[in-house]
Amino acid sequence: MIKVIIDRTVAQGLEKHYDHCLKKSASLMDTATGFLGSETLKDINNPSHRVTVSLWDNVQCWSQWLQSDARRELHSQIDQLLDHEERVVVLSR
Template identity: 30%
Template sequence: MIYVLIERRIAEGMATTYDESARDMLQQTYAVPGFISGEAYEDMADNNHRFLLCKWRTSRDWQKWLHSAERAELINRFAPILQEPEKITLLAV
């Protein structure tokens, strides 16, 4: 089992748009093989700094999703509202 920490910085004034898109994306991820769970977090000092902590069965499952056309389509929704590309960190248990 692995954890994937996704860090995103949202453009000013786009938090509501991000929250709606992120919620939809997380719900769609529940159907992806190997996905176990995900939790969203907001930096208490900066509400434009967000984190998503996901649990995956294997690194292979995550990599397959990371490079899938479905994820690419979903992540393209975020492109206009992010200040910079998302940062992904893989964590071992």
């Protein structure tokens, strides 16, 4: 099992658009092979800073989602709403 941490800073004023895109992403991830769940958190001191933690069976399942057409399409929409490129960290025990 692995955890994937995605760290993003949303451009000011675009948080609602980001949240909408993230909901789309979550519904698609639910059908992804090996996806076990996710949680998105807002920074208390900076509501534009968001961190998503997702849980996957293994790195192959995550890679399959990462390279999927659905994720690429959603990411292209999300990317336009960010102040800078997202940071992704994949963790295991």
